[in-house]
Amino acid sequence: MADLGSIFKAYDVRGVIPDTFNADIARAIGAAFARVVGGSSVVVAHDMRPSSPELTHAFAEGVTSQGVDVVFAGLGSTDLLYYGSGALDMPGAMFTASHNPAEYNGIKMCRSGAAPISGESGLDDIRRLAEESLNGSGGLDHEGPKGSVTEKNLLPGYAEYLRGLVDLSVSRPLKAVVDAGNGMGGHTVPAVLRDLPLEIVPLYFELDGTFPNHPANPLDPDNLVDLQAKVRETGADIGLAFDGDADRCFVIDERGEPVPPSAVTALVAVQELKREPGATVIHNLITSAAVPEIVTEHGGKPLRTRVGHSFIKATMAETGAIFGGEHSAHYYFRDFWRADTGMLAAMHVLRVLGADQRPLSQITEEYSRYAASGEINSKVDDAPGRMAAVREAFIGRDGVTVDELDGLSVALPEGAWFNLRASNTEPLLRLNIEAADDTEVARLRDEVLDIVRA
Numbered sequence: 001m002a003d004l005g006s007i008f009k010a011y012d013v014r015g016v017i018p019d020t021f022n023a024d025i026a027r028a029i030g031a032a033f034a035r036v037v038g039g040s041s042v043v044v045a046h047d048m049r050p051s052s053p054e055l056t057h058a059f060a061e062g063v064t065s066q067g068v069d070v071v072f073a074g075l076g077s078t079d080l081l082y083y084g085s086g087a088l089d090m091p092g093a094m095f096t097a098s099h100n101p102a103e104y105n106g107i108k109m110c111r112s113g114a115a116p117i118s119g120e121s122g123l124d125d126i127r128r129l130a131e132e133s134l135n136g137s138g139g140l141d142h143e144g145p146k147g148s149v150t151e152k153n154l155l156p157g158y159a160e161y162l163r164g165l166v167d168l169s170v171s172r173p174l175k176a177v178v179d180a181g182n183g184m185g186g187h188t189v190p191a192v193l194r195d196l197p198l199e200i201v202p203l204y205f206e207l208d209g210t211f212p213n214h215p216a217n218p219l220d221p222d223n224l225v226d227l228q229a230k231v232r233e234t235g236a237d238i239g240l241a242f243d244g245d246a247d248r249c250f251v252i253d254e255r256g257e258p259v260p261p262s263a264v265t266a267l268v269a270v271q272e273l274k275r276e277p278g279a280t281v282i283h284n285l286i287t288s289a290a291v292p293e294i295v296t297e298h299g300g301k302p303l304r305t306r307v308g309h310s311f312i313k314a315t316m317a318e319t320g321a322i323f324g325g326e327h328s329a330h331y332y333f334r335d336f337w338r339a340d341t342g343m344l345a346a347m348h349v350l351r352v353l354g355a356d357q358r359p360l361s362q363i364t365e366e367y368s369r370y371a372a373s374g375e376i377n378s379k380v381d382d383a384p385g386r387m388a389a390v391r392e393a394f395i396g397r398d399g400v401t402v403d404e405l406d407g408l409s410v411a412l413p414e415g416a417w418f419n420l421r422a423s424n425t426e427p428l429l430r431l432n433i434e435a436a437d438d439t440e441v442a443r444l445r446d447e448v449l450d451i452v453r454a
Helices: 021-038 052-064 078-088 123-134 154-163 185-192 221-234 263-273 290-297 310-320 342-354 361-365 382-396 438-452
Strands: 012-017 043-045 069-075 092-095 104-111 149-151 174-179 196-205 239-242 249-252 280-284 302-303 323-325 331-333 378-379 399-403 409-410 417-421 426-436
Touching: 012 290, 012 302, 012 438, 021 043, 021 052, 021 092, 021 104, 021 123, 021 342, 043 052, 043 078, 043 154, 043 239, 052 069, 052 092, 052 104, 069 078, 078 104, 078 154, 078 342, 092 280, 104 154, 104 239, 154 280, 174 221, 174 342, 185 196, 196 221, 221 239, 239 302, 239 342, 249 342, 249 438, 263 290, 263 361, 280 290, 280 310, 290 302, 302 310, 302 323, 310 331, 331 342, 342 361, 378 438, 382 417, 382 426, 382 438, 426 438
Parallel strands: 043 069, 043 092, 069 149, 174 196, 174 239, 280 302, 280 323
Antiparallel strands: 012 104, 092 104, 239 249, 323 331, 378 426, 399 409, 409 417, 417 426
């Protein structure tokens, strides 16, 4: 009996090819997706992974089996797919496993207007129907005519739309090293950043889903080493690193040092608040405490939320927030259908840098107020048990507060805090710590990890 529980995550599908995810499963999910989201057409795109074309076409077969048409966009980044869903006003599906290794693939799905789909808003229904179909119990029979497939190149419209949101033509000349990690940034960056006062030094722009140079996961500092070295070697003003599906962007300053995503969140928030004073800005619970401080100082309304794109997008829709940022370098814009786009965040940083004669390190210094650990991952067999042990170790201390909005968040009286939460896609516990200085971060890190890894 087919059981898709291992590949259906909190807000997407992700599995190992072909062990847990294959064309038959993609076809069943496509039919279920068409049935659940409704509408007459679905836009579909895929990344450069070797398995992506086969899976995408199988998914399209499933969609058309329900009498629903498919607009096939071909190669694209995840934010390009969101652009297609928003601009065409139709549900969408992006085949990618983001930053996961080459043997993985998956699907990021959305409703019309790039609205998110989570377990509670349709993903569980899609899983149930797909399992019924794979197990031969019906539920997806369709007697009418099949839908059709048409091809549409979304890249020019995507590039034009982003360039209309941030004007880089007035920038001073800049040199930027861009590491695409053999991912979809190699496809989208040239289209978006062409013909600007910007010299692009490309790293690994060749599309290759086997990731021959390094994993396309900029969250791991080891994968930034080449970019940092090239920034220093070329005397560049900035470095940009995209993940595999290019919906996240990490920033490196002119010294080759990473700019924390929380600092990027604060910087972009300030720019958006200039456009709309008093607007709401969302930050997840792992974002630096500096972000709500800076948003408040600039007249905005900070709003804390859970980690994850479906939660942030839903909160943006409820509140009308203009912008949202996460510690993982996901950045969400109301003007981009509340979807996340690393490209647009990068353009904002380039715009600020191009309008200022100071180096990026000096510009971003004012947005970085505290020391942070970065995300520390631990493989564990009993995630709930380890989290309970950490909670028990801290809950009774004077001045300590605990909340469980998302995982376990512990605030200490000296202003330090940490969050420990389980990954939605891997057997990991993720630890993030912030404190006044590196010494306190290290002390708290060692104490928590001693419990987690016991």
